[in-house]
Amino acid sequence: MKILVTGCNGLLGQKLVELLTSKPDHYLIATAKSRLIPTLLQGEFHLLDITDRSEVNEVLSKTKPDVVINASAYNFVDQAELEPEKAFAVNKTGPENLAKATAELNIPSGVKVRIILDNQDDTPEEFDSHALNREKHVPPKSRVTLFIGPLDPGRYLFEGETSESRGNAALGVLVVQ
Ligand SMILES: NC(=O)c1ccc[n+]([C@@H]2O[C@H](COP(=O)([O-])OP(=O)(O)OC[C@H]3O[C@@H](n4cnc5c(N)ncnc54)[C@H](OP(=O)(O)O)[C@@H]3O)[C@@H](O)[C@H]2O)c1
Numbered sequence: 001m002k003i004l005v006t007g008c009n010g011l012l013g014q015k016l017v018e019l020l021t022s023k024p025d026h027y028l029i030a031t032a033k034s035r036l037i038p039t040l041l042q043g044e045f046h047l048l049d050i051t052d053r054s055e056v057n058e059v060l061s062k063t064k065p066d067v068v069i070n071a072s073a074y075n076f077v078d079q080a081e082l083e084p085e086k087a088f089a090v091n092k093t094g095p096e097n098l099a100k101a102t103a104e105l106n107i108p109s110g111v112k113v114r115i116i117l118d119n120q121d122d123t124p125e126e127f128d129s130h131a132l133n134r135e136k137h138v139p140p141k142s143r144v145t146l147f148i149g150p151l152d153p154g155r156y157l158f159e160g161e162t163s164e165s166r167g168n169a170a171l172g173v174l175v176v177q
Pocket of ligand 1: 010013033034051072075090
């Protein structure tokens with residue numbers, strides 16, 4: 001199994017690197033915001049700031065892990081009140097970026113599929129994919145049906161971005177096998 005760990009220089013991250021490098025059944029993709037401190041005996045290393053959405057997408061698309069463990073954190077509890085933006089960036093936006101980039105929808109190749117876009121939000125959303133050459137507007141609190149395919153095997157990135165929801169775009173990958 002390919003396991004990607006974020007924040008590998010932290011206390012938890014270092015322990016995970018130590019543990020996973022000793023497990024021959026797993027392949028470790030170690031990541032950290034800055035240069036990796038522990039010795040990486042097996043696997044690979046990438047720089048990854050989890051608050052940077054495009055960096056998260058790039059590293060996850062490139063490494064294609066089966067599992068992501070987020071060991072990054074803003075841990076300065078008292079300081080968090082003085083710099084809430086930093087705390088929210090690492091503890092909220094970062095995990096959100098990881099969750100969105102790992103949201104996979106698996107569909108078979110060579111067949112046409114129906115996807116139901118369910119916008120539970122009270123702001124408009126948009127299904128947008130350059131890879132699929134598709135755009136679909138989804139009004140607030142409504143469902144829209146989208147027919148896709150037949151597609152060749154591969155990974156097709158999609159996101160949701162409207163002027164109202166910019167910066168809070170849903171994102172995922174359509175995995176065609
Ligand atoms: N340690 C424990 O005993 C313990 C126990 C229970 C739960 N936990 C939980 O485990 C998690 C990690 O805790 P920890 O003790 O390992 O914390 P830590 O030693 O402070 O490590 C946190 C790591 O997160 C990294 N980081 C900060 N911002 C980042 C970003 N934007 N992108 C990528 N990495 C970033 C830091 O890198 P830099 O050093 O480069 O800033 C640091 O290496 C927390 O959620 C904590 O609550 C820990």
